[in-house]
Amino acid sequence: MGNQACSEGCLSDPLAANFRMNAIHERLFPMYVVKVSDFLQMEGAPRPHNVLRDEGLLHEWYPGMFAIFVSHQWLGASEPDPEGKQVEVLRSVLRGFVDGSLQVEPHVASMVYSGFVPTWPSSMSSYIAHGFLFFDWFAIPQITARQEGVNEQETKSEAAKAVQSIPAYVEACSLFLVLAPELLHIETKKLCNYSTWLSRGWCRAELWLWLLSNRADTSVVIVFSATEAEFMVQSDWQDNSIAGGDFTVPADRAVVCKLGEAAAAGKQRHLQSRGPIDAFRFFLAQKQKFLDSQPEPWNEEEFVARLRFESMEDAARNRDGMNGLLCGVYAGDVRLVRRLVDLQADVNRRVRGLGEFGLYDGMTPLIIAARSNQEPEVLRTLIDLRADVGIRVKHTGLGPAGLLRTAAHVQVLLDARADLHSSELPMGLNPLSSIAGHATAEAVAAMLAARCSPNPPLRGVGCGPLQAIAVFARGKRDAATKALMLMEARADLNVRACPSGFFQRLCQSARVRAALWGFDSCATKTRFLASLPGITPLGMAALVGDEALAELFLEAGAEVIPNDRGDTPDVLAAANHHTRLAASLAVVHF
Structure with a gap:
């Protein structure tokens, strides 16, 4: 972090x-x-x-x-x-x-x-x-x-x-x-x-x-x-x-x-006296959300004073780091957001230098509002103020639809006629595949109801929504629920990952390193990339050690298919020392 x-x-x-x-x-x-x-x-x-x-x-x-x-x-x-x-x-x-x-x-x-x-x-x-x-x-x-x-x-x-x-x-x-x-x-x-x-x-x-x-x-x-x-x-x-x-x-x-x-x-006192100012504003703007307490709306004077801007005009003109508009978005205050845009804050300004908070260079306020799970009214307000619903982050190809969190977010983007289906390189993930691992089960259901395909064309990183759920399943208690939804929508249980372009080259390089160092001895992420081409959802669940997902896929009839390296799911589980899962998969394999 x-x-x-x-x-x-x-x-x-x-x-x-x-x-x-x-x-x-x-x-x-x-x-x-x-x-x-x-x-x-x-x-x-x-x-x-x-x-x-x-x-x-x-x-x-x-x-x-x-x-x-x-x-x-x-x-x-x-x-x-x-x-x-x-x-x-x-x-x-x-x-x-x-x-x-x-x-x-x-x-x-x-x-x-x-x-x-x-x-x-x-x-x-x-x-x-x-x-x-x-x-x-x-x-x-x-x-x-x-x-x-x-x-x-x-x-x-x-x-x-x-x-x-x-x-x-x-x-x-x-x-x-x-x-x-x-x-x-x-x-x-x-x-x-x-x-x-x-x-x-x-x-x-x-x-x-x-x-x-x-x-x-x-x-x-x-x-x-x-x-x-x-x-x-x-x-x-x-x-x-x-x-x-x-x-x-x-x-x-x-x-x-x-x-x-x-x-x-x-924390607030420490950051206020010693900085950095971006961290101070990041934590203060969403303090109530982190603490699960009722938000207290700020008037303009409080907003300026507490977040250490010189004036509302200064907050609107500020273009770098945690600028005024981002603070308004994180505070979830649509009144402040509208006022800042009235004062010429750029609603499509791309952020830079906030990677330590999970905000990737090139994100816009609308993308950040979706990513940070703001109330739908915040997203709707930004769109009303001419935020571009089709904008993408250059080095991922993802836009607001690929980072939304809830069913209400889906509805806001549908109302704005956003594209919920297509993908862009380099990631090549369509919105459903992108959100499958992070969004709520209700959001996945809403995307399926909006006719998003559970079997999209594979390019870029080359993974479909079932593989994406497995990759990001750790920390997500509803992963199995989302996987079941996708399977009921006829997602291909045996789809094999097919990286292309930049990611294909990355995987090829990882396979060389894995061969030199030994598959069991190389770095975990090297092993992940070397294993990616041809991996199925079951193989991905085995690789990350998710027993519940692996069991779900097997019960649904998943085939034991090796990846392009020839590694079966039990081998992938064993390589990461998921010993109990490896043993149970070995029985299935043989």
Whole structure:
């Protein structure tokens, strides 16, 4: 992700960032961490706080310490990882980081769409090797892990203080790591993965407390398997507000909202005093949306003062970065949008230099309004003010129709007679294929009702909507619902990807690198591109490790078809260490 000051797309010096930070949250209980080197020597299920304390393996955090915050979903009711499968993945990943065999790679969307691609600096190997790990089961006294002779009420009190201190623990760390391999919950037998992690209220709260911390770089690393780690794509946090997750205890939502308000206020003060101004305006303009609170309309004087413009005329004339019109769009205020356009703001002005927020060079306010899931009235207002509904981003070929989010967005573009069918190079994705992975299921249904073909001509990246759903399924709980809709609309379940032009050359280059380095040993994105030609929706689901989608495709009658390299779905799953899925697909294969 690489927010704010990391202008060259790499993680800034983690220790230096710690020293520059001003703490927002109070620490009510000491922050206990475990040495990475000690953790790598452990085996089996994770041992609780009291055991590690007695073994002398807990260390109290101090300023300047490089600590990794591990956010994860529990796989048991009374302990986080009863079989030790989750922490074994973590150990494998940390070993890979330390010896340099594993790099954190950008999301496919960042590689394809954006000019802002974060990278993993080589210095991280040393930081991690000599670093420490914050893992809740290690750090927080647990009443479920009973210890003879210890007062239960005292343990409860300490645990409560530690839980209340989680915001302080998050902001004290130097790296935020999401541990989300595909594993089954030990009691419910339900699949736990990145999408379920993202749906959990406290997991999402931890994420947002990290994003709203006063650090130069708030990159988030997601661990999908023992060999696959990537930077979180911006849309995954922008589309999931801090209080919008699922809470076991409903009252926790209010607690999280209060924490978010405090963190957002601290972030605002920090950016206002130190900049950059684009980040300040980006977060402030949509603060209420991020916090899931009722928006408070600004009058013109408040808009100018709070967003640090000299006047409304200055906001309208401003052409660079987070200009006045973009701030009005993100605030969702159609009155301000109309006023700014009256003052000569350019409704078709293409943005530049905002890739760190997921805004690709060449996007217009209308495209951004669709992409950021603004209310349909914002899109309608921009169109009324002569926003071009057919405009495309040059380096992707995508326009507003290819980045919309909801059924209401579809209707707005239909009313404006926008083209919902054709594609342009270099991506070559028609709007339905483009939105399939990101938009709501209702939006996909609306596109199908508008006679968008579920089997469009393939060019550019060469993928249809079913492959697109598989690529972007991680983090999307409705992926299977959308896939089922497309199959009911007679989408070809066995369609083979057919990259052309620039993407064909990219895939050919990746196949050469995969042959030189070994398919199982090459970088994850190299493996992805090498696998792309000829891959089916089932193959794509196997490659990204989506068990639910793979099962759905098989139940619907998907054939086991190799890609152009000759890799069958079980081979693709095994290459990315999705071991359980690989085993089940191997049975189907043979």
